[in-house]
Amino acid sequence: MKILVTGGAGFIGSHLCRLLLSQGHTILVLDDLSTGSYENLDGLEDGRQLRLIVDSINNRDIVDDCVREADCVYHLASAVGVRLIIDQPVRTIESIVGGTEVVLKCCARYRRPFLLTSTSEVYGKGSKVPFCEDDDSVMGATCRRRWSYACAKAMDEFLALAHWVEAKLPVTICRLFNTVGPRQTGQYGMVVPRFVRQALRGEPITVYGDGTQTRCFAHVQDVVNALVKLMECKAAKGRVVNIGNAEEVTIMQLAERVKSLTGSDSPIKLIPYNEAYEDGFEDMLRRVPSLDRAKELIGYQPTHTLDDILHDVIAYEREKKA
Ligand code: UDP
Numbered sequence: 001m002k003i004l005v006t007g008g009a010g011f012i013g014s015h016l017c018r019l020l021l022s023q024g025h026t027i028l029v030l031d032d033l034s035t036g037s038y039e040n041l042d043g044l045e046d047g048r049q050l051r052l053i054v055d056s057i058n059n060r061d062i063v064d065d066c067v068r069e070a071d072c073v074y075h076l077a078s079a080v081g082v083r084l085i086i087d088q089p090v091r092t093i094e095s096i097v098g099g100t101e102v103v104l105k106c107c108a109r110y111r112r113p114f115l116l117t118s119t120s121e122v123y124g125k126g127s128k129v130p131f132c133e134d135d136d137s138v139m140g141a142t143c144r145r146r147w148s149y150a151c152a153k154a155m156d157e158f159l160a161l162a163h164w165v166e167a168k169l170p171v172t173i174c175r176l177f178n179t180v181g182p183r184q185t186g187q188y189g190m191v192v193p194r195f196v197r198q199a200l201r202g203e204p205i206t207v208y209g210d211g212t213q214t215r216c217f218a219h220v221q222d223v224v225n226a227l228v229k230l231m232e233c234k235a236a237k238g239r240v241v242n243i244g245n246a247e248e249v250t251i252m253q254l255a256e257r258v259k260s261l262t263g264s265d266s267p268i269k270l271i272p273y274n275e276a277y278e279d280g281f282e283d284m285l286r287r288v289p290s291l292d293r294a295k296e297l298i299g300y301q302p303t304h305t306l307d308d309i310l311h312d313v314i315a316y317e318r319e320k321k322a
Contacts, residue, residue, distance in 0.1 A: 002026045004070035004112075006057050006103060007077030009036030011184045012117065012176070016074060016224045017041065021049055023228075030066050032056045035080055040183055057099035060106075067106035072113040072231060075103050078153075081188020085149045086277050096152035101159060104171075108163050113170040115231045116160050120177040120244065120287055121150040130290040133175065133240045140282050157240065164238035172236045174227060177244025177289045180309050181220030182316035192217060192309070195255055196317045199264035206269055208276040211252030214286045218245035219304035219312070229298040236297050244289040245302040254306075261310050 003020055007013040008029030013036060017027050027050045029041065044050045055062045057077045067073060077099060079085060079092040100116070107114040123131045124147065126138040137154060140147045163169040178191075186193035198205045226243045230236045249257070255268045273281040294300035304312075 001071040002028065002069060004028045004030065004066050004073045006030045006073070006075045007036060009033055009038060009040050009052065010076060010080070011036075011040065011181075012179060012220055012223065013076045014040035014183060015181065015220045016076070016227060017044060017050060019224050019228060027051070028053065028066055028070055030055060030057065030063070031077065035084065035185070035188065056095075057103055058095065060102050063102050064106050064109075067103070067112055068110050070112060072115075073103065073107055074115050074117075074227065074231065075100065076117045078117070079149070081190055082146060082149075082277065083187070083189040086145050089145045089148050093148055093152050096149070097155050100156040104159055104163055108167060108169050111169065113172075113231065114160065114163075115172045115174065115227060116156055117227070118153045118157050118173050118175045118240070119150070120175055120242070120289065122154050122157065122175060123287070124150050125282060125284055127285065129286055130246065130288040131242065132290040133242055133293055144280060144282055145278065146282065161238065170237045172230050172233075173240040174230055175240060175242050176223060177242065177287065178215045178217045179220050179223045179244070180217045180313060182312055184220070184313070191215070191251065191254065192258075192313055193317065195258040196262065196310070196313050199258050199262040199266050200314075200317055200321055202264060202266055204269035205255045205259060205266050206271050206276070207251055207255050208271050209251075209273050209283055210270065211255065212250055212285075213283050214248045214250050214288070215254075216245050216248050216288050217306055217309055218243070218302055219309045222302040222304055226294060226298060226300050229300070233297050239293070239297070241294050241297060242289040242291060243294055243300070244291070245304075246288055246291055247306050248286070248288050249306060257306070258310060258314075261307070262314055
């Protein structure tokens with residue numbers, strides 16, 4: 001098949017491209033290289049099996065050409081990372097809401113199956129454990145910039161589901177929980193690459209808040225395997241599906257684990273949220289996925305533990321540093 005991957009030069013997108021290439025598909029990547037990078041596609045662009053088009057998903061003509069050429073569309077292009085969302089709220093909202101509208105319109109025009117990578121941020125600050133796909137979203141006030149990301153992604157989900165309801169456009173929505181692995185940049189927040197780099201450089205490991213907040217980290221390889229299976233799964237059309245890992249860890253435990261696995265003497269330093277992000281910043285205290293639906297639809301079972309993930313990220317960062 002010929003497959004369009006928007007955001008294919010990003011962290012998750014580039015892992016997805018490698019997997020699709022290994023399955024013999026031809027890939028068209030549409031990426032504006034804003035948060036993604038050419039380096040992520042590292043020797044893959046040969047103009048035949050993989051072709052890169054450097055442009056924005058807000059460019060209607062280009063998106064129309066790409067979608068028409070493709071048999072199906074993985075839509076990963078998006079502003080990412082809490083830091084970026086706080087620093088560039090206009091770009092975040094415009095690219096997420098406007099860009100997805102453009103891509104979906106073209107998919108609707110040419111009847112191309114569409115898979116959206118959404119986010120666990122959509123659950124907002126709900127305190128339920130674990131989060132199931134049909135749970136309520138609990139959003140903060142609009143003056144808190146963080147929530148613009150969750151609301152924008154929720155609009156994308158509404159729009160995709162609307163195309164399914166009105167015209168049976170085959171859409172699948174994957175809510176990704178914290179996804180980690182080699183090639184993830186720590187530039188826009190992302191805690192694991194940041195901690196690993198800090199530990200390897202002997203700098204303080206910066207734990208925001210009091211470190212009791214928890215996250216569940218999934219290996220990017222498990223995540224992209226699931227995306228491909230979900231795109232192929234008929235029963236997943238018109239559905240929202242969580243993808244992640246249910247192994248929960250506090251951010252303080254994560255800092256300690258990184259410190260021990262790297263053999264670093266970095267101190268662990270607590271930084272208040274208002275210094276790390278903005279005044280009144282609201283974090284999620286726990287974020288755990290229910291993976292029942294993914295299991296039922298595609299037999300999803302993550303194969304990498306947190307230690308596997310950390311070993312991979314540490315090896316990658318060590319090699320890069322060398
Ligand atoms: N975090 C941290 N130190 C950092 C970066 C992030 O303690 O240098 C915390 C952040 O406040 C959050 C968790 O780590 O509680 C995960 O942050 P990330 O940005 O990776 O993803 P999020 O789950 O917030 O989208």
